[in-house]
Amino acid sequence: MKHxxxxxxxxxxxxxGGVVFASSLxxxxxxxxxxxxxxxxxxxxxxxxxxxxHWGFEGPPNPDAKGTLKKAVAAVNSLSEQPDFIVxxxxxxxxxxxxxxxxxxxxxxxxxxSELKVKDVRFMPGEHDASLDRGEAYQEFFGKTxxxxxxxxxxxxxxxxxxxxxxxxxxxxxxxxxxxxxAQPQDANIVVLTHRPLFDLYPQWDWATRDGAQAIxxxxxxxxxxxxxxxxxxxxxxMTGHIAHHAAKGLMFPLPVAGSQPQRNPLPWDPAHxxxxxxxxxxxxxxxxxxxxxxxxxxxxx
Amino acid sequence: MQATRRRLTLGLAGLLxxxxxxxxxxxxxxxxxxxxxxxxxFTYSPNKLTLKKGVPxxxxxxTADVLMGFSVPDFDIRADIIPxxxxxxxxxxxxxxxxxxxxxxxCGTGHETMNGTISVVA
Numbered sequence: 536m537k538h539x540x541x542x543x544x545x546x547x548x549x550x551x552g553g554v555v556f557a558s559s560l561x562x563x564x565x566x567x568x569x570x571x572x573x574x575x576x577x578x579x580x581x582x583x584x585x586x587x588x589h590w591g592f593e594g595p596p597n598p599d600a601k602g603t604l605k606k607a608v609a610a611v612n613s614l615s616e617q618p619d620f621i622v623x624x625x626x627x628x629x630x631x632x633x634x635x636x637x638x639x640x641x642x643x644x645x646x647x648x649s650e651l652k653v654k655d656v657r658f659m660p661g662e663h664d665a666s667l668d669r670g671e672a673y674q675e676f677f678g679k680t681x682x683x684x685x686x687x688x689x690x691x692x693x694x695x696x697x698x699x700x701x702x703x704x705x706x707x708x709x710x711x712x713x714x715x716x717x718a719q720p721q722d723a724n725i726v727v728l729t730h731r732p733l734f735d736l737y738p739q740w741d742w743a744t745r746d747g748a749q750a751i752x753x754x755x756x757x758x759x760x761x762x763x764x765x766x767x768x769x770x771x772x773x774m775t776g777h778i779a780h781h782a783a784k785g786l787m788f789p790l791p792v793a794g795s796q797p798q799r800n801p802l803p804w805d806p807a808h809x810x811x812x813x814x815x816x817x818x819x820x821x822x823x824x825x826x827x828x829x830x831x832x833x834x835x836x837x
Numbered sequence: 838m839q840a841t842r843r844r845l846t847l848g849l850a851g852l853l854x855x856x857x858x859x860x861x862x863x864x865x866x867x868x869x870x871x872x873x874x875x876x877x878x879f880t881y882s883p884n885k886l887t888l889k890k891g892v893p894x895x896x897x898x899x900t901a902d903v904l905m906g907f908s909v910p911d912f913d914i915r916a917d918i919i920p921x922x923x924x925x926x927x928x929x930x931x932x933x934x935x936x937x938x939x940x941x942x943x944c945g946t947g948h949e950t951m952n953g954t955i956s957v958v959a
Contacts, residue, residue: 738941
């Protein structure tokens, strides 16, 4: 990226109100909660993470259920400098017991996001997309549910912890992960993209991956690992050892803080603050500081 | 009739479950109270239990339709409830409070509200 600071300043001036994660990895380390991501060399770039659009959901938690994703697409398209690529970390559609409706929703979702200016878009399933048919419909539209790609010195790994309805990555995929990691330099810059938290965030609300600890164990020998995920419909940051885990906001309805209320029901829509709690983030890989910087952005201007 | 069939299969299922059943040996001890819980899309019946601290119980789990999960994270208990089988888990309520249990196998549109509570009183 040529002018990362200029772009961030633009976001503020444009009223998009991006909130820079105060503890982008360096600062977070100062706060005692994060670690640096310094690893092998990489070039500056940035990408955008969108998560949990739940296309097909209808209900009071979002009176603009049919418009929010389109607004998010417009917001990404309005960024002054377009990202290198975009990732969707799951729950592209809201679940349905009807396979035909599932495919209709996947079709509609794909049509809407085809309006993104950036055409390098990486998708992952959430349990709403894939758990009822082990990812069959999802794969018809978006291909493999776990894969890797490399971008400007960073190795990205998309992990599927939803196609198995038991919230398992599964032995086969774990072996695949182990083999992939073995092929990387130990100090590789690794980013894991997934849907559910790999750690036990709050199993009482199913905010966990049953065998996520095995994936974390495989990642632990690598000193520069960052995980971006969705599922919990809110920003959340957590360290497991030196590995940083960052949950993204959703694009349909926000969920409460873990354990803050008896049920994990969506937070109510606030007419005075529409789209509150929804948003997406841009993630800057800054070679100079050897860190990722997260900027949270709203669906529409405040 | 279904319930009768389940009871008939109960003995065999208990033998077959083996390592998959938590506390099976203890579960067969007659003095422990057995609480039957039936899972079906997308509820547990009953979905509210009240237990006395220090008094173990055996939860006897069945499903009326599809594969379900039963998880009580605060007591480190979980089981798959397989259609046609009876699953027993032993629960030792060693702390007072209200604790969630939930289905942790994605089972359909109502999965996310398929849960209940266990209240443990002194």
